[in-house]
Amino acid sequence: MVFREADLLGHGNPGYHITHYDLALAWRPSTGRLTATARLVVTAVDALSTVVLDLGGLTVSKVLVGGQPARWTHRGGKLRIRVGRTLAAESAIEVEVRYAGRPVPVRTRHWGEVGWDELTDGVIVASQPVGAPSWFPCDDAVGEKATYRIAVSVPDGYTVLANGSRAGKARSGRETTWTFDEPAPMSAYLATVQIGQYADVALAPGQHAAVTRSKLRAFRHDFARQPQMMSLFVELFGPYPFESYGVVVTEDELEVPVEAQGISIFGANHVDGKRGFERLVAHELAHQWFGNSVGLAAWRDIWLNEGFAAYAEWLWSERSGGPRASALAAEARRRLAGEPQDLVIGDPPAKDMFDDRLYKRGALTLHTVRTAMGDAAFFPMLREWTGTYRHATATTADLQKLAQRHTDTDLAPLFDAWLFAAPLP
Numbered sequence: 564m565v566f567r568e569a570d571l572l573g574h575g576n577p578g579y580h581i582t583h584y585d586l587a588l589a590w591r592p593s594t595g596r597l598t599a600t601a602r603l604v605v606t607a608v609d610a611l612s613t614v615v616l617d618l619g620g621l622t623v624s625k626v627l628v629g630g631q632p633a634r635w636t637h638r639g640g641k642l643r644i645r646v647g648r649t650l651a652a653e654s655a656i657e658v659e660v661r662y663a664g665r666p667v668p669v670r671t672r673h674w675g676e677v678g679w680d681e682l683t684d685g686v687i688v689a690s691q692p693v694g695a696p697s698w699f700p701c702d703d704a705v706g707e708k709a710t711y712r713i714a715v716s717v718p719d720g721y722t723v724l725a726n727g728s729r730a731g732k733a734r735s736g737r738e739t740t741w742t743f744d745e746p747a748p749m750s751a752y753l754a755t756v757q758i759g760q761y762a763d764v765a766l767a768p769g770q771h772a773a774v775t776r777s778k779l780r781a782f783r784h785d786f787a788r789q790p791q792m793m794s795l796f797v798e799l800f801g802p803y804p805f806e807s808y809g810v811v812v813t814e815d816e817l818e819v820p821v822e823a824q825g826i827s828i829f830g831a832n833h834v835d836g837k838r839g840f841e842r843l844v845a846h847e848l849a850h851q852w853f854g855n856s857v858g859l860a861a862w863r864d865i866w867l868n869e870g871f872a873a874y875a876e877w878l879w880s881e882r883s884g885g886p887r888a889s890a891l892a893a894e895a896r897r898r899l900a901g902e903p904q905d906l907v908i909g910d911p912p913a914k915d916m917f918d919d920r921l922y923k924r925g926a927l928t929l930h931t932v933r934t935a936m937g938d939a940a941f942f943p944m945l946r947e948w949t950g951t952y953r954h955a956t957a958t959t960a961d962l963q964k965l966a967q968r969h970t971d972t973d974l975a976p977l978f979d980a981w982l983f984a985a986p987l988p
């Protein structure tokens with residue numbers, strides 16, 4: 564195993580599970596300051612006297628456990644809370660943390676800055692993989708999922724998007740509080756808040772968008788086929804796993820689009836009025852099944868997220884009048900053959916988690932499995948995968964086992980060569 568847990572900055576904490584997060588936030592555009600209360604439902608695994616949460620550079624003012632003031636320390640990105648009397652195994656308690664400050668993203672060695680970040684006029688949260696503690700106290704482990712309620716108060720004129728469906732919009736003075744409920748379990752890195760002066764666009768029932776006004780026209784053209792994309796993916800991958808799907812287009816340019824649960828975020832540079840980035844629209848939508856609903860138990864299996872999302876680009880292409888998946892696979896293989904062959908995508912080093920070779924080779928792996936099994940077995944297998952592990956987590960071994968049940972062809976040599984050896988098969 565070459566994936567070093569140290570690269571995850573020590574995020575994630577043993578001894579308990581969080582089943583629900585209730586986050587009440589107020590954000591001021593003039594200062595960038597966040598004032599927040601987080602209420603977490605914490606369930607002890609074994610008897611527990613201290614709850615350790617991940618939280619970055621924000622200032623904690625008060626902590627309550629079960630409604631009573633608790634003792635705590637906050638240093639090195641860890642908020643350590645004394646439970647008071649020891650919490651018995653499997654019992655639950657509410658932990659409330661009040662905090663404030665101007666959030667800054669988490670700096671990482673390999674992935675740049677992740678988490679809460681200010682836009683020219685608003686906020687973007689893109690936490691993959693370790694950015695969640697930049698804005699709320701959490702158990703920042705990829706495999707830990709919980710339900711969420713997120714309420715955000717902003718001055719009038721700003722639109723807020725967060726995970727789940729909108730549960731309320733209440734005006735008070737010159738502020739509006741936007742409340743969202745996410746009843747489907749979610750990893751902390753997929754929790755998001757998007758704030759900006761956006762225009763609301765309805766694309767189809769259950770599909771909405773918040774778009775920077777300068778890109779409205781181009782957006783309507785570039786995303787016009789997203790409803791067809793949704794229908795295709797439902798046909799191929801099974802029911803859409805969440806209540807709704809939202810898209811954000813920021814006024815700022817972004818290096819890459821990013822996925823959150825039920826929401827994808829694109830930069831102004833990804834909307835050109837020519838559908839020049841339509842493959843990315845497909846990629847991000849596919850993450851709702853692969854990565855968000857079927858989540859990872861560990862980051863070393865990241866190819867499961869990116870391989871499926873990249874393969875979905877090819878499936879959309881062949882079903883929407885573009886090149887067939889086999890042609891795109893052949894082209895990707897030719898390109899990969901010209902790249903350094905030192906990456907084992909089934910166990911990548913942390914620095915290569917988001918390497919394009921992992922994406923392309925992941926897609927090629929799935930195309931090779933499809934070719935070996937035939938479409939009549941491959942697509943039912945995909946639907947069983949998204950059904951069995953819906954709102955849960957899965958591993959590469961789980962996929963290998965499931966795929967093998969759908970064919971008499973021995974898939975072990977194929978998976979070994981594509982996932983666990985560096986040279987291109």
Ligand SMILES: [Zn+2]
Binds near residue numbers: 846
């Ligand atoms: Zn992706």
